Amino acid sequence: DVKVTQSSRYLVKRTGEKVFLECVQDMDHENMFWYRQDPGLGLRLIYFSYDVKMKEKGDIPEGYSVSREKKERFSLILESASTNQTSMYLCASRKEPQPQHFGDGTRLSIL
Amino acid sequence: SQQGEEDPQALSIQEGENATMNCSYKTSINNLQWYRQNSGRGLVHLILIRSNEREKHSGRLRVTLDTSKKSSSLLITASRAADTASYFCAQDGNQFYFGTGTSLTVIP
Numbered sequence: 680d681v682k683v684t685q686s687s688r689y690l691v692k693r694t695g696e697k698v699f700l701e702c703v704q705d706m707d708h709e710n711m712f713w714y715r716q717d718p719g720l721g722l723r724l725i726y727f728s729y730d731v732k733m734k735e736k737g738d739i740p741e742g743y744s745v746s747r748e749k750k751e752r753f754s755l756i757l758e759s760a761s762t763n764q765t766s767m768y769l770c771a772s773r774k775e776p777q778p779q780h781f782g783d784g785t786r787l788s789i790l
Numbered sequence: 791s792q793q794g795e796e797d798p799q800a801l802s803i804q805e806g807e808n809a810t811m812n813c814s815y816k817t818s819i820n821n822l823q824w825y826r827q828n829s830g831r832g833l834v835h836l837i838l839i840r841s842n843e844r845e846k847h848s849g850r851l852r853v854t855l856d857t858s859k860k861s862s863s864l865l866i867t868a869s870r871a872a873d874t875a876s877y878f879c880a881q882d883g884n885q886f887y888f889g890t891g892t893s894l895t896v897i898p
Contacts, residue, residue, distance in 0.1 A: 683832070712886075714888075719799075719890065720890065721793060721878065721888050721889055721890035721891050722833075722878065722888040723793070724885075724886070724887075738793075769832055769833070771832075771833075776820065776821070776882075778823055778825075778835035778838060779825075779833075779835065779880075779886070780835070781832030781833045781834070782832050783832045784830070784831065784832050786830075
């Protein structure tokens, strides 16, 4: 069974901090995704990656960057955290054309 | 935005009743998928329907797809309290877009 693991379930940071969210998958999937989820807005794609060192912007990349140095790990970076980045962050992986597999999410609060 | 929309946003029913959720999407698709999310958790895949299929069943789930109207529906029959969750459709084409979700509450 596919397992996608996000490093933290809950995280509290201060404005201006650099924040790292880590995601690891154990099924050798090529594609990995970072979403944020806000009430009433559903899931919005921040970035995705289809291979090591490759990345593509999603719908809302501003204020975020990503890193994929190894196939199993996809990191989301908030360069300078702001209060409007308080949200639930979800990581997913996929081997096309199969469905996406999700981690349990990181609830991030920026104070 | 190419994000799809779901209707209704929230649905509350009695245990044993059927629940129907509708999804409208905007892009051409290879398939459409439905996911479930329990409170505070990640999404779990439920069912996938290909663009050349019109209906698919899996246990108590029935999904329909109308590509001419760019719409899909998810029917959960004989609902249970454990079905309480949010349900999302996802359009899988050149890119992958999730809908805004339906929050389902099943009252015991």
